[in-house]
Amino acid sequence: MPRGIGKLTSLQTLSCFVVARNTSPKSKMIDGLDELRMLNELRGSLEIIVKGYEGSCISEFQGAKLIDREYLQSLTVRWDPDLDNDLNIDLYDKMLQSLRLNSNLQELIVKDYGGMRFPSWVSNLSNLVRIHLEGCRRLKHIPPLDGIPSLKELSISYLDDLEYIDL
């Protein structure tokens, strides 16, 4: 996203945030996901699209402080499928792990996540109504969901490696 979006502290609606990689000099103008840390008014739905990443992403994801975004109802995180390769599995794991979410969240959608583990924080999102996982092709298991009494819908598709779901 263009530099400075994090200064728009009145923002309530930000339909999507694109995370890109710092590869060119021009990209000094780009901001990481930690720009979201000051956007305390965000509400409704947010979609995070990862179109490029590197090691610093992990601290930026953590810095986004989504755990404080109490009005967000729906979060989608999707990765560009073209980025996926076997060398980055660990990075995927750490990226999603560092994205801590507020327990008021009602809907979580994760697409084309290339990690093997799904973060255990999902078990604490006690107000989730809907979880949708798609194209997370290395995911082997989904953490226990029995602590989410409001969950009505769990949809999974193209999870080729899924072995079991903890219940």
Next chain:
Amino acid sequence: MVIKAIARLMSLKDRAQWLPFIQQELPNRVQDDNIIHTLKLSYDALPSFLKHCFAYCSLFPKGHKIDVKYLIRLWIAQGFVSSSNSGRRCIEVVGLKCFESLLWRSFFHEVEKDRFGNIESCKMHDFMHDLATKVAGFQSIKVERGGKQISNNMTRHVSFDMELDLSQQMPIPLPFAKCLRTLMLLIGEWDEGAWVSICRDFRRLRVLVLSDFGMMEVSPLIKKLKHLKYLDLSNNEMETLPDSVTNLVNLQVLKLNACSNLKELPRGIAKVINLRHLDVGCTLDDDLFQKLRVCLVGLGN
């Protein structure tokens, strides 16, 4: 609907007022057999800010499915809803209360909710739309083919529910154009020349809706509309926005949904400090993901 509207109106009155209402006010309105007159009883009892909110809806076409979130943002942009007496509640919440109050009195119907239970859309019954048009008078005018023309300097809000040929002169004479607070062009063929006349003549606009025109470019002249609070350019073809958009420091809403060619946002977007809703609508269907990827690379780069 009429019975419900009148019943709700009565429930807001003291019981002591019921008898005079039933014996005098109501029969006076019912006797001439015009349903609009009866419904107007309910309108007349509204506080003035809700009257403005309701009358503004006459700008939408009849039977239109109104996006309630955006309706509230339009009211806010026009200053009908204010946060002055709302304590610390955010103004959108105050706007929602206004909507719910009008809904309860039957001014809207056919409400649809999203999967989280938020009110998403509503409609207006044709009779209510007629009432809105009547009470709006010259203030808000929806121009239709062969219908009313803009010829009164009391007019503040205009929508065009007809195909416009924008290569011709804008069909609003200058003295009236400069008084307008709202301009909604709902269908038509875009012509780049229209930017010149809009940005030159409509200096007091708070709301500008130019949706679904196949527009290829947004003119840098747009910075002249410095009072603009609500800009809807959704469903157009432009690849970028001019940097001068960032001079619109009063802008609260920037709606860019379904602008599938859009590659980037202006660099200085942080200058638009009053922005509350930036809707670039990325939630496209998966079969459109290929296109999405192309269109969003620029947002990051």
